[in-house]
Amino acid sequence: MTTPAFKRILLKLSGEALMGDDSYGINRATIERIVAEIKEVVDLGVEVGVVIGGGNIFRGVAPAAAGMDRATADYMGMMATVMNALALQDAMRQIGLVSRVQSALTIEQVAEPYIRGKAIRYLEEGRVVIFGAGTGNPFFTTDTAAALRGMEMNADIVLKATKVDGVYTDDPKTHPDAMRYKTLTFDEAIIKNLKVMDATALTLCRDQKLPICVFSIFKQGALKRVVMGEDEGTHVLP
Numbered sequence: 240m241t242t243p244a245f246k247r248i249l250l251k252l253s254g255e256a257l258m259g260d261d262s263y264g265i266n267r268a269t270i271e272r273i274v275a276e277i278k279e280v281v282d283l284g285v286e287v288g289v290v291i292g293g294g295n296i297f298r299g300v301a302p303a304a305a306g307m308d309r310a311t312a313d314y315m316g317m318m319a320t321v322m323n324a325l326a327l328q329d330a331m332r333q334i335g336l337v338s339r340v341q342s343a344l345t346i347e348q349v350a351e352p353y354i355r356g357k358a359i360r361y362l363e364e365g366r367v368v369i370f371g372a373g374t375g376n377p378f379f380t381t382d383t384a385a386a387l388r389g390m391e392m393n394a395d396i397v398l399k400a401t402k403v404d405g406v407y408t409d410d411p412k413t414h415p416d417a418m419r420y421k422t423l424t425f426d427e428a429i430i431k432n433l434k435v436m437d438a439t440a441l442t443l444c445r446d447q448k449l450p451i452c453v454f455s456i457f458k459q460g461a462l463k464r465v466v467m468g469e470d471e472g473t474h475v476l477p
Contacts, residue, residue, distance in 0.1 A: 244468030247286040249389035251399045254295035274330040286362040290385040293319030313377035324371035338367035343375030382440040400456035405473035448477040
């Protein structure tokens with residue numbers, strides 16, 4: 240294909256994706272590489288929204304959070320995602336990629352509040368919109384936030400960036416003979432408990448017929464190949 244297969248995408252990045260080979264925090268070389276890949280697809284005319292997790296930061300305080308009230312711990316995790324969103328925005332700025340951070344929690348000194356209409360307008364203007372703080376509610380994962388924002392932004396697809404280049408019949412690290420699924424239905428993913436996304440996110444996408452692609456963000460050029468409709472990752476289809 241010479242033109243992108245998707246006009247508007249919602250990219251779900253885990254916080255762990257920003258760590259690189261580090262044990263926690265943000266690896267500068269890794270975030271710069273990820274941002275460069277995002278710029279590649281933006282330069283193709285694709286509109287990009289990003290939902291970012293916070294595991295790379297929250298992992299450092301997780302031992303202290305043991306036994307903590309779940310809602311309190313979740314709010315801490317949400318603030319970690321805002322920190323990652325700001326780091327992404329700064330890395331994008333340094334390569335000339337215009338972006339906006341919108342937070343589901345009100346932190347107006349550092350990020351705009353999430354406003355759907357404004358976010359859609361930014362996308363239409365070619366700006367990357369980075370959604371921080373998950374859904375703004377405890378007990379919901381950033382997977383669910385990605386599904387929700389994908390539907391609200393009228394995205395063509397949710398792209399879940401992971402460490403593995405798709406969904407396999409078994410863990411490819413411990414089972415070298417495991418086979419990668421090229422396509423799956425939502426019901427197959429749910430029934431087989433394939434850990435594509437959490438059950439709430441999968442159900443939301445299934446009900447709204449919003450496809451998902453799971454691919455490796457560590458595989459050079461994989462994001463562009465997915466956007467161009469090439470055989471990359473695993474597609475979960477209605």
